[in-house]
Amino acid sequence: MSEFAKGEVWLVGAGPGDAGLLTLHAVEALRTADVEIQDALKSAKVLEYAAGAELVFLGKRGGKPSPKQPEINARLVAEAKAGRRVVRLKGGDPFMFGRGTEEVLALVAAGVKFRVVPGITAGIGGLAYAGIPVTSRDVNSSVIFLTGHDHTGLSPEGIDWAAVGHAAGMIVLYMAMRHMGEISDKLMAGGLSGDTPVAVVMRASMPEMRILDTTLARAAKDIEASGIGAPAIISIGRGNLLREQMAWL
């Protein structure tokens, strides 16, 4: 990968949380950056690598709403045009439900050079910390990843949930906690058994990780009763049953 030059924006995947899942490219970018822009607060260990950079936090704070995407894009462009090396730090991977595409296209439109540094996505690497393999030769040779809400805040209307249930041996949902009741109903209406094993993994890869084992029929109620909140990854499929044998943390 080429050198991080002044006036460039690097979109960097931070992984699911454990700082040890940062890539070498991510660490180098954080060490070189003049400014580091993030939505959600990252762990202190991750931010240690950016000790030399100004830290800009664009997330929700003090009850104020999050800034809109166009504001974030404009800030990225402005920092780059000011001649700074800008790291845009994203949870997981920038292209896995991270809105990385929108930011890249805004940079391209403004003539700002960029790089994308892939990260470990929580739906693969975070689940591994919970002992859940997203694929297994004897269980499933396919896995589908979906986000539980679209830009309207509702579950995606364009999704053919019956097809989802038939297409993949494992279904992994991001940002789906609020809509799990609706999603479960649609998957069951599409033919998936209510007994299908479901795991809900909160704060995957972090010391405070919590895991809830449930089923498709019970998931929404069990999530509510458990007090488990976002951010969480939900995996649906027989591969969850391997967890008991594989838990390794």
Added chain:
Amino acid sequence: MSEFAKGEVWLVGAGPGDAGLLTLHAVEALRTADVEIQDALKSAKVLEYAAGAELVFLGKRGGKPSPKQPEINARLVAEAKAGRRVVRLKGGDPFMFGRGTEEVLALVAAGVKFRVVPGITAGIGGLAYAGIPVTSRDVNSSVIFLTGHDHTGLSPEGIDWAAVGHAAGMIVLYMAMRHMGEISDKLMAGGLSGDTPVAVVMRASMPEMRILDTTLARAAKDIEASGIGAPAIISIGRGNLLREQMAWL
């Protein structure tokens, strides 16, 4: 992550090829290992980190067939029982079509302690190097990953290809080069347009990366004519059209 103790086996994802996509945990494991066991040759830069370890190569060599999985499992167990720190280095992520589950279950059965260190999978991070985002808010809010062959060497018989075509806005295939004609036919029979954009990315993330742009109807013939060979990732969907705007290497 705890310390790498003698007698343990760590399954470590090496990422798609670029050594800069190794995680900090992966580098630490390679530096600590007494023995490093791999199928496919990894880049010299990746192996520099394992300079202190014995290197065991279990892949095809000199026309001999690859060792069977039970032989690999037995070797992992034997090295661990001999009190060594064993890194089992895998391309991409150990749980994304990497047979990691089988190896972990063999270790569990033998009473060998293990860890899994997730890696960047080529179907996400490798495609990013080609300028292909696996998800984009305006294009697709779901992505499905499949392997193009099962343990019989044929394309997986259990796959409902019509459902696959309807379930996800982006389809990413691993190890599918030999069966692309059959897979394309099944996806088109299931309703996917022959004009659907397809990208074939060989040696993703490496300096020798090659990219073929084609369509579902033409993919198999174009792959044959191009001379592009395995290892390659095939992505199917409108997201491929963003590549022209986003190519960044």
